[in-house]
Amino acid sequence: MLFTEDFLHYLWKFKLFDMNGIQTTEGEMIEILSAGIHNFNSGADFQNARLRIGDTEWAGNVEIHLASSDWHKHHHTHDKAYNNVILHVVYQHDEDIAGMDGKPLPTLQLHNRIPADLYLRYHNLAYGKQQIIPCEGSIGTVKSMAIQNWLTRVLVERLQKKSEAVIERLKLNKGDWEETFYQFLAANFGFKVNALPFELLAKSLPQNILAKNKHIPLQVEALIFGQAGFLQDDFTDEYPQKLKTEYAYLQKKYNLSPVEKHLWKFMRLRPQNFPTIRLAQFATLVLQANHLFSKILETTEVPQLRKLFGNIVVNDYWLNHYRFDAESKSSAKSFGDASVDLLLLNTVSVFLYSYGSYHQQQKYIDRSLELLENLPVEHNHIVDDFYDLGVKAKTAFESQALLELRNSYCNHKKCLQCGVGNEILKFNVS
Structure with missing residues (x-):
């Protein structure tokens, strides 16, 4: 059989091995009262387990290995973190192991106790030659409700990870939510290709400088x-x-150092998405929005959130330009609904969730999820594959x-940690 320790963790956690007459390698009967809590950090694999071994009830930890000898290979012999192990679960018992007290460590061998059909499904997931995702041949057997429940969980995981980045930046900004939101909003104005220079721009140009010059739109555009x-x-x-004249004065006044121009990308972009047009749109948003994040916190309806980012009308110069000194056919440079939806998706929903988590206010977390439920589905190859x-x-x-599921689970074949994978593995297990 070919498998990893994770598979044995899975078998123990859900008690999916043959439990008929299980006993230690020394012949004492074992009753599993509680498998314990799966530990993904350092220390024993399962903590706070409760077992009856022979006539004695034990409370402690369970360590799992492919072979008993791995206890020494993993340097547990003199590690006090493993001093409270009450059972050593192994696939193959190849060596007697003693605890730190010198007494034999009770050992359960799972050899010949793994259901063949369960192992076959696991092997197909972990070692199959799938083209898209590990369970592409069996996901159709999983009930839609189970898939939906798991998608809700992984979406929360995705928002939690993004929230961690927000909170780290918030610390650097000394707790200023408006400044932090402004920086993330700027990065998302770059729409991946120009996210980095947009972020550097926002970091180099604090909101308070822009606020001091809002009474003169040309100065904000120049900055x-x-x-x-x-x-x-x-x-x-x-x-x-x-713009150049205004900036020369403002640069000296505020001691500003510009972003390097070569960081901006024009290649393979539609002219409507050129960084010059995005910068012009960003300048307009800065001019017309005061305390934008505070307004977002106060706005409970999705249509009203859209309005905060709608009606962005750029300087007339850009009606017939995509670059400076390069006249083009006249066309509106409006910030379309699709662009607004991307900002709501990548910035607003994340900040509502982050703010709610940070302040332990569930209403903002709920609004974040509700916003995502009211935004149209994204179209990309991952969504299309599913x-x-x-x-x-x-x-x-x-x-x-689905993006989180694919990137954090499917691509790494974490089927044993995936709710969909668990459903497939448990299907028809006796």
């Missing part, structure tokens, strides 16, 4: 384009010339969960 590194050339058009397998996402709530 943003100047800090982005786009005002270092000589221009023929009047608009960029004015669709082909019969798992059809209808909202961003589900598509975000």
Whole structure:
């Protein structure tokens, strides 16, 4: 048989091995009163287990290995963290092991106790040659309710991980939620390709500087384009010339260092998504939104949240330009519904969840999830792959969960830690 220790953890946790007449290698009967709590950190694999071995009831930890001799290979012999192990569970008992007190360590051997059909399903998941996900051939046997329940859990895991990044940045910003939101919002204005330079721009240009100059829109535009590194050339058009003049003054006033221009990417982008257009839209949002995150916390309806990011009308110069000094055919440079939805998905929902978790206010967590349920499903190859397998996402709530499932579980074959994988492995187990 080919498997890892994780498979033995799974068997023990759910008691999926043949438990008829189980006994230690020394012949004492074993009764599992509680398998214990699965420990993913250092120390024994299962903690606070309760067992009856022979006539004695024990409370303590359970350690699991492929072979008894692994106890020495893993250096447990003199590790006090394993001093309270009451049972050593192994697939193959190849060596008698003594505890730190010198007494034989009770050992349960699982050899010949693993159901063949269960092992076959595990082997297909862990070692099969699937094209998309490990369970692509069997996910159809899992009830939709079980899949939905698991997707809810992995979505929360995804939001928790993103929340950790928010809280780390919040610490650097000395607890300033508005500044932290502004920085993340800027990064998401870059839509992956230009996320880094947008983030660097926001970090180099604090909101308080922009706030001091909001009474003159040209100065806000100059600060943003100047800090982005786009005002270092000589221009023929009047608009960029004015921006450059304004920025030269403001740069000295606030002692600013611009982002390096070469970081911005134009290649393979539609002109509507050029960083110059995104910067112009960002400048407009900065000008028309005061205390944006506070407004988000106060706004309970999704249509109203959309309005906070809608109606972004850029400077008239950009109606017939995509770059400075390069006139183009006239076209509106509006911030479309799809772009607004992406900001709500990647920034607003994450910050509502983060704020709710940080302050232990469930209403903001609920609003984060509700927002995702009201946003349209994302279209990408991962969502499309699951669709082909019969798992059809209808909202961003589900598509975000599928991204997390694929990236954190399927790609690493963590089927034993996956609710869908567990359903497949437990199916028809006697």
